[in-house]
Amino acid sequence: MTEPVIRVEGVGFSYSSDVPSPVFALKDINLEIYAGEYLVIVGHNGSGKSTLAKHFNALLSPTQGDIWVTGMNTRDGNNTLAIRSTVGMVFQIPDNQIVATVVEEDVAFGPANLGVSEQELRERVEWALGVVDMLAFRERAPHLLSAGQKQRVAIAGAMAMKPQVLILDESTSMLDPTGREEVLSAMRYLNQEGTTIVAITHFMHEAVEGDRVVVMEEGQIVSAGSPREVFCQVEKLREMHLGVPQVTELAYALHQRDATFPADLLTVEELENEVLRRVSLKGVVA
Numbered sequence: 001m002t003e004p005v006i007r008v009e010g011v012g013f014s015y016s017s018d019v020p021s022p023v024f025a026l027k028d029i030n031l032e033i034y035a036g037e038y039l040v041i042v043g044h045n046g047s048g049k050s051t052l053a054k055h056f057n058a059l060l061s062p063t064q065g066d067i068w069v070t071g072m073n074t075r076d077g078n079n080t081l082a083i084r085s086t087v088g089m090v091f092q093i094p095d096n097q098i099v100a101t102v103v104e105e106d107v108a109f110g111p112a113n114l115g116v117s118e119q120e121l122r123e124r125v126e127w128a129l130g131v132v133d134m135l136a137f138r139e140r141a142p143h144l145l146s147a148g149q150k151q152r153v154a155i156a157g158a159m160a161m162k163p164q165v166l167i168l169d170e171s172t173s174m175l176d177p178t179g180r181e182e183v184l185s186a187m188r189y190l191n192q193e194g195t196t197i198v199a200i201t202h203f204m205h206e207a208v209e210g211d212r213v214v215v216m217e218e219g220q221i222v223s224a225g226s227p228r229e230v231f232c233q234v235e236k237l238r239e240m241h242l243g244v245p246q247v248t249e250l251a252y253a254l255h256q257r258d259a260t261f262p263a264d265l266l267t268v269e270e271l272e273n274e275v276l277r278r279v280s281l282k283g284v285v286a
Contacts, residue, residue, distance in 0.1 A: 003071070004032035005165055005196055006056055006087070010065035013051060017063045025051045027219045029065070035164065038187075038197045040210035040227075044241065048219040049200045053169050056198065057087035070164070085114070088163035092170040094150035097157065103145075104129065104138040107156045114161070128156040131193075132186045148179020155186055165196040172206065184209060204231070205245045208266045215242070232264040247271050 008031040014022035026048050033039055041049045054060045055067050058074040069086055072079040091097060100106035107125045116124065129135045132152035142150055151171055158166060168187065172180040184206065191197045199210065207213050213230040215223040217240050223230055231237070231244045234252045244252070247265055251274075255263035265271050 002034060005035045005070055006031075006033040006198075007068040008032070008052075008055070008065070009067070011052075011055065011062045011067060012064035013055065013060060014063045022063070024063070025219050026055075026062075029219075029221060031214065031221065031224075033165070033196065033198060035196055036191070036194055038191045038199070038209065038211045039214065040199045040201060040207040040212070041214045041216060042201060042204065042207050042242070043216035044202070047216040049216045050169050051219075052216070053089070053167050053198065053200050056165070056167055057089050058083045059089070085161060086163055087165040087167060088158035088161050089167045089169065090151070090154050090158050090171045092173055094147070094154040094171075097154045098142045098150065101141055102138075103134065103140050103142055103153055106142060106153060107160050110157055110161045124160045124162070125156075128160040131159055131189060132156045133182075146179060148175050148182040151175060151179065151183050152186055155183070155190075159190065159195075163195070165198060166190060167198045167200070169200045170202070171199075172201065172203065180206075204243050205247075207231075208245050215240075227266055228264050231266065234263070 008029050011026055011029040012024050013026040014024045016022050029052060041052065043049045051060065055062060055074065056069065058080045061075055067074045069083045072083055074083055098106050099109055104125050107128050108121055111121055111124050129138055132155050134149065134152050134156060137145065137149065142153060145153065172183050175183065187197055187199065188209065199206065201207060208227050210227060213225065213227050214221055215230060223233065223236070231248045234244055234248065237244055245266055247268055247270070251261065251265035251271060252263045254261040262274060265274060
């Protein structure tokens, strides 16, 4: 079997590990993330999902257990630079990541600090801005951009580092629906091009985008599987005060009234097709 690009083994983490009875934000986390995967991690605020994400590129180090990134242990400080070149990260507020006064200069900042050649630097900036459809804004001042455009610039800056894995930590939570779709579109494209995506979100309809969904609660993984496997557990998610995609909510309600109606639908297209199929069948019977 292919080796995971990120492997989490028995990880526990406390922000105050030096006190007699530390409170653990993460508890016995075991997880494998594979190259090319689109993994979504969901959970309430305080569930530990962002804390876990910050371990993937060595922003935090485990109190217990180990995390391996392409075979490199994040505990070893000698691996930190290589790990952060392998795993890029985009945060919730793009303004916190934008450091230059011109878009293309901001995107160039990271790889320039790696010492890449001038020619390669130009190529990386061109490629990264093209990926997020921001080439037309390359000479624009970032503060003149919309929130969604700023977030796409932040993604371009991370991608210019040529990471194998891109983590997006609540990167759509501050955006309007248009900005959110812009960012999701960029994520889809990057994943199709081979970048491993790890998306942290509390928007359940965004989780449908993933190949796999991990649900966290009180610092632990409480459920994992395909979006269909996870979101069909409507009652379990409700007990944790978590929602499900609106389409699934409607399908589940219809299933409660008619047991033959599938309860695990995820998209508007699936729901529409099921309704049309039933209308067609009624027409045939009539």
